[in-house]
Structure formats: C-alpha cells, structure tokens
Amino acid sequence: MMSSVLTASLCGLDAEIVRVETDLAQGLPYFALVGLPTMMVKESKERVRSAISNAGYDFPMRRITLNLSPADTRKDGSHFDLPMAVSILAAEDLVDLDGYEDAAFFGELSLDGSLQRSEIGAALVLGLKEKGIRKIFLPEENVPELSLVDGVEFYGARGLRSVADHLNGYNHIEPRVYEGAYSLALSEPDMTNGDFSEVKGQERAKRALQICAAGGHDLAMTGPPGAGKSMLASRIVSILPPLTKAEALEVTKIYNIAGNLRDKNRLIQTRPYRAPHHSISYAALIGGGCVPMPGELSLAHRGVLFLDELPEFERRTLDMMRQPMEDGYIDLSRVGYRNTYPCDFIFIAAMNPCPCGYHGDPEHECRCPESTRRRYIGKVSGPLLDRIDLHLDIQRVRYSELSGAGRAVSSAELYEGVMKAREMQRIGNGERDGRTVLNGDAGVEPSEERLAMDAGAEEALRRAHLVFGISARRSAKMKRVARTIADIEGSGAIRAEHMAEALSYRQKEEAEL
Amino acid sequence: MATENIVIIERDDERFPESLRAITDAPKRLHCIGDVSLLRAKSVAVVGARRATDYGRWAARTIGRRLAESGVCVVSGMAEGADTAAHIGALEGGGKTVAVLGCGIDICFPTGNKKLKREIEEKGLVVSEYPPGAPGGKFTFPRRNRIISGLSAAVVVAEAGVASGSLITAEFAVDQGREVYAVPGNINRLLSAGANKLIRDGARPLVLIDDLLADLGAGAKYAQNDPTDLAEEERAVFNLAKRCGEVTIDEAASLLMRSVASLTATVTLLEMKGVLSYEKGRFFVP
Numbered sequence A: 001m002m003s004s005v006l007t008a009s010l011c012g013l014d015a016e017i018v019r020v021e022t023d024l025a026q027g028l029p030y031f032a033l034v035g036l037p038t039m040m041v042k043e044s045k046e047r048v049r050s051a052i053s054n055a056g057y058d059f060p061m062r063r064i065t066l067n068l069s070p071a072d073t074r075k076d077g078s079h080f081d082l083p084m085a086v087s088i089l090a091a092e093d094l095v096d097l098d099g100y101e102d103a104a105f106f107g108e109l110s111l112d113g114s115l116q117r118s119e120i121g122a123a124l125v126l127g128l129k130e131k132g133i134r135k136i137f138l139p140e141e142n143v144p145e146l147s148l149v150d151g152v153e154f155y156g157a158r159g160l161r162s163v164a165d166h167l168n169g170y171n172h173i174e175p176r177v178y179e180g181a182y183s184l185a186l187s188e189p190d191m192t193n194g195d196f197s198e199v200k201g202q203e204r205a206k207r208a209l210q211i212c213a214a215g216g217h218d219l220a221m222t223g224p225p226g227a228g229k230s231m232l233a234s235r236i237v238s239i240l241p242p243l244t245k246a247e248a249l250e251v252t253k254i255y256n257i258a259g260n261l262r263d264k265n266r267l268i269q270t271r272p273y274r275a276p277h278h279s280i281s282y283a284a285l286i287g288g289g290c291v292p293m294p295g296e297l298s299l300a301h302r303g304v305l306f307l308d309e310l311p312e313f314e315r316r317t318l319d320m321m322r323q324p325m326e327d328g329y330i331d332l333s334r335v336g337y338r339n340t341y342p343c344d345f346i347f348i349a350a351m352n353p354c355p356c357g358y359h360g361d362p363e364h365e366c367r368c369p370e371s372t373r374r375r376y377i378g379k380v381s382g383p384l385l386d387r388i389d390l391h392l393d394i395q396r397v398r399y400s401e402l403s404g405a406g407r408a409v410s411s412a413e414l415y416e417g418v419m420k421a422r423e424m425q426r427i428g429n430g431e432r433d434g435r436t437v438l439n440g441d442a443g444v445e446p447s448e449e450r451l452a453m454d455a456g457a458e459e460a461l462r463r464a465h466l467v468f469g470i471s472a473r474r475s476a477k478m479k480r481v482a483r484t485i486a487d488i489e490g491s492g493a494i495r496a497e498h499m500a501e502a503l504s505y506r507q508k509e510e511a512e513l
Numbered sequence B: 001m002a003t004e005n006i007v008i009i010e011r012d013d014e015r016f017p018e019s020l021r022a023i024t025d026a027p028k029r030l031h032c033i034g035d036v037s038l039l040r041a042k043s044v045a046v047v048g049a050r051r052a053t054d055y056g057r058w059a060a061r062t063i064g065r066r067l068a069e070s071g072v073c074v075v076s077g078m079a080e081g082a083d084t085a086a087h088i089g090a091l092e093g094g095g096k097t098v099a100v101l102g103c104g105i106d107i108c109f110p111t112g113n114k115k116l117k118r119e120i121e122e123k124g125l126v127v128s129e130y131p132p133g134a135p136g137g138k139f140t141f142p143r144r145n146r147i148i149s150g151l152s153a154a155v156v157v158a159e160a161g162v163a164s165g166s167l168i169t170a171e172f173a174v175d176q177g178r179e180v181y182a183v184p185g186n187i188n189r190l191l192s193a194g195a196n197k198l199i200r201d202g203a204r205p206l207v208l209i210d211d212l213l214a215d216l217g218a219g220a221k222y223a224q225n226d227p228t229d230l231a232e233e234e235r236a237v238f239n240l241a242k243r244c245g246e247v248t249i250d251e252a253a254s255l256l257m258r259s260v261a262s263l264t265a266t267v268t269l270l271e272m273k274g275v276l277s278y279e280k281g282r283f284f285v286p
C-alpha cells in the first residue's frame, strides 16, 4: 500500500528531484500532506481529490499520507497535482507503474481531471533532463514548446484519465521525442532592432559597440539628448553571435521562471536586450520578492542590459548591481529557498552630460552651474562606473559640409570583425563551460602571452600613465580592451595603434574637465 | 587642515609682496599654505565666470597652461568654472599657481575643489586675508579680488557675463595700474558680454596667447604650434585640425579616407604628444 512517483521542484534555475510517496493505511478517512509544502501546494489536496473522482475512480476512503521527499526543502507550485494523483492511484493499485519507475510527472489538474499548461514547464523539463530523467508525463499543451530538448520522451496528456489509461496499457500515448531536431530560427544575428547602417554619422560609437560585442566589454556613453544613444545601443544585438543551444536553453529557463514567456515566443532564440526604465523598482531590476524571482539583471543574461539616463536610477539600486556583475550571478536565497540566478551580460549605460543635456554641445549653451553638473554626475555610483571598460563621449551629428560624405558602416561589416575576434579569443583564451572566455569577462585574467605588447604599445601605455595619469588598475583594463581591438584586427601582439585606440576609451577624471 | 601648516605674513614682513603693499586698502596680513616665495614671483591673474561655458573653461585652462609653461605663475580665485580651469591649466603646464580665497584658509569653497586645493597647497600657494574658520560672505569674495589683481602683473578675463565677479577684478586691476586682457567671445552670447565690454572700454583683446607671453617678455613657445617629429598620417591629422578648428573623428575619417579605428588611434597618440586636445567627441589644436 505504498507508492512513489518522481517529480521536480525548482530552486532558482535548477530543479531538484522530488519523490511523492503515498502511504495508505486502514482507519478513519484522512488526507495528510507533509514535506514542507507551501500554501499553494497544500491546495493541491482538494484538486487531486476532485480530479481523481471525476476521472472515474473512487477516492480511497482511508488514512492517506503524502510525503514530498526530501522533506527539508520548500516545495512550491501547482504542478505537484499530477504526481500526487498518480501516486495515490498507484498506492491503491489503480494504476501500474511497472516500466515507468524512472519517469517523472508534473502538471496542474482541474477539478474535472484535465491538465493545464504549466507556466514553468520548460524550466521543469530542462531541470529534470539535467537530473537524468528521460521520460516525462506532462500537460499536452506544454509539449510543442519543448522542441529544444532532445533525448527525452514526452508523454503529453490531456488529463489524469489518459495518463492512467496509458500506464494501464490501453489508449497508448505516443511519446514525442525531439531527436536532434534542434535548429534555431536564427543562425545569423538578430536584426529585429535594425541595422547599424541606418545610423548615420556615429561611426566612432559603432566602433566602440563593435569592441564591446567582440570582447564582452561594458560601455558608458555620455552625450546630449538626440545624439542617438539608445538607437545605437539597441542595434548591438545585430552584431552579437547567435545564442548557442546551451545558452538558448539557459535563457529560456530564466524567462520561464520569471513568467516572461509569451505564448508566441516560448523559446528564447535571440539574445536578450533589456532596457528597463529608470522608474523600475529595486526588486524588478535586481530580482527578489517573497518567492525570489529573477530581475532584469538575470533577464539580460547572455544578452545586453541597457540603462538609459543612468543618473536617474536610484543610487542604492546601482550600487547593488556591481557585485552580481562581478560574480556573474545573483544570490537571492531566503530561508527555505535556495535561489541563485545567473546574470552575465554586456552592460551599456547612457547618460546626459548634465541635467539640461547640453554641456559640451557646440550649438546649444548649457546653463547648468558647475556644481549642479557635478552633483548630477556624482549621483551615478562610482564603483559601477569604475568597472566599465569603455567610456565614450558622443555628440549629435552636425549637418555640415564635413559630415555626410562618410559612409555608414553596416551591421554585417561590424559582425565580421566580431566573429574574427571571437575566434581569436576561442583559440587564445580557451573555453569555460562550453563558452569562449572573452577578454572582458570578469574574474578571468588573460594570460601574459595574450597581453604581450610590442615596443610601441608599451611606450603608448607609459606615456598615457604620464600624460593622462592612468593608474595601474586602469591600465590593466586598457590592456584588455587593446587585446580585443588586436583580436578584431587579427593581430597576435598588441600594437601601438591598438593601445592608442583603447586609451581613447579611458574614463576621464573630473579634473580633466 | 591642521593650523600649524599656516604661515602668517604681516604687512611689514619682508616676504609681503611690494606690489600688494602698494595698493589702496592692502590687507593687514596674509594667511598662507604652501610656497610663500610665490608671493614675489612673476604672476598673471586668470579669472572668469563661475558659470563659464566650455569655451571659457577651455580659454582659462589653455592660458593657464601656456603661462605656466613659460614660467609665469598663475593667480586665480579657485571658484567654480573659469578659475578652476585656470588653476588646472597651470598645474598641467607643470607650473606654479596661487589661489586667493574669500574665506578662511582652512575652508574649501566650493567643496568640490578639495582635491584641487590640496594639490595647490602642495605645488603652489593658497592665500587668504581672513583668519582660519572665517566663513565666506557676500562681501568677502569680491573683496579678495583686489588681492588677486594686486599680486599680478596683469589680469586676463577668460570669460565674463555682465554681472561677473571677474569684472570687479578687472576694475581693481585698472585702479592698481595693471594691464587688463579679455578673451573676446561671441557678441550674441550673454556670458561673453562682460568680457567684450571690457575690450570696448580699453582692455586688450587676447587674440593670440603668444601676444600675452610676448608682452610679459616670457618668451613665447612656438615649438608646440608646429611640431616636427610627426609621422605622415599624424601630420595629416594635425594639419586638418589646424585648418578646420574642431573636428570629430567621424568627420576626419571621411575627409582623410581612413578608418575610424585608426584615426582614433592617431588622435590619441597626438594627444599624448601634447599636439592635439580631444574633448567631448572633438579634437582641436590647443
């Protein structure tokens, strides 16, 4: 009178296997659920009771004890309905689990016994697969969105009755297996935000974005309103390599958990580009809530986070971004929950040079007093700006005889350089967890050989130290940027022109005005 | 700031500068931190509006630097805007600078200039007629302007609106028989009206910084305006900047038919040679 059925519970992005055990004993009818269920899971009891009756079975009139094992982690979600019902039916010998002991079950039941599409289906499936599960019973509606996941038999069921019938040997459900069927819609960059050729007269800014895309560097852009900062930033996705399969799965999981998968786009196939408004709450940006949910930082994982008007963001929020950016993940653990979400993205910040926006503009006069301007810039978290590799001043395009003659470089041309640099980095820096280690990756020190400079580059850096007052810490940063530039140009050593170009992106001290 | 660093120089002290002692209403004593010998150095005041434009700050900074490079000490008031730029320019030029405060010498006003004040204390001289702890008032700041001009052989107004405090300095300078220079500005801009009026009323228009240096007999340094050790592509970029004034990298790249990347590199190399300045997305010959 015992049975055991497998399912999963989510902790952050990872799934933990949960065993739903049922014990039926003689005695007054009684239904207990133990093993740290949340309120939501406790409600399953009533649905399971009705679903079993409405599927045509008698609900056992005995002492029923359901245990969710391991008992020490919190179980949350409505997807425990199906495994609980199956476990009860199996304990009562109403279904036969023979041959499916290693299968997992999840899905929310309606009172009539039908299965509802699970919002976190993709995350559960990916987690179960990682834990070695190869057979999964789940709501039929979840199956089409799982074409990314190969090597798993999906038994999509309409309701409890069809699951039971299949297990008992009639009305066989043909399992769906996606065998190597994976093909991303995009094997080329994502042009949905437009082509760089549409932005005229900002060639230097495009070059800076190419360096960011190539080496995974962060960028801070300062310039007046109307200079095209967001237009430029959003087009960076057009020069980033497409997601690899592993990355696509990882990103999909995050969106799945955050409840951000819209029906039309259940598979994330393109690099995220997130541009939250500065009125965003702390929890929405960083992540958090009673049950910790991923914030924008994690939704930008493997993609780009763009914060426009950086000084308008809450200082506390910006300060809190630094550590996760350094670590590549954010820890939102609470008592009973272990929630760590990854957040590895290219960060692009944009700001006006002063409150009115016209400081340094050749055509408009800035009327902000110096002290107001300093306070405005000072609002931006120093530690956050400090860890940004590239700093760029941009201007609105002047329509004079000087401009207009130039050609606007296209995304395709920039992309070629990015891919060349990525290949150089793959060979030079190697891979970690199946990903190329990029020059801009935090916490990774490029090898000395990779940072080797020719005499000209050494001299340029030495002069920069004297003339610009570049500190040792900053010069390490400059070397990484110069390395990326050399990679784009396909050069083995860092040469003077690479170093000089990198130095043009240095963070200027306030004293430099 | 520990008060023991403060040197007090009374009016009858031989270190008290002759030129200052001679003015009407000369201060009774000077509180000093730094190199007191600068009180007798060959000095020029560079002053301007607090709400200076980029142009005004650029002018003050460049004039400050050129003076310093020629061995002339730069005197100013350490106020926001043009004054600050003049001090920074002088320090960049590896030269001496004197800041005359309108409050107690231990008080940093504006507070954003703490770092600058410390640097001037180390490399130059900070001066005040007010005792330590004295807060600056409505009258103390204009009053200290007589010391700025009094310490200087000439006063340069880098930029001034019609109500700028630097006009007061210019007035003191005229009373004290000092030469007054003003940097001309656009005639449609309020922030240039003060300086332009000074020119109309007899101040010397400062059109070439070398003229000022020549007037001072400071031996203008022409070398920088025509560098010789430039590579071919560097020469082309330099000539373009000389011809066009301010140029963006994009514009220069399309005019010289070169990539933005290599042009960026060249401009930075020229910047490090001190031949070009690059600010806010544009480069120019300083």
Ligand SMILES: [Zn+2]
Residues within 6 Å of the ligand: A354, A355, A356, A357, A358, A359, A366, A367, A368
């Ligand atoms: Zn402004």
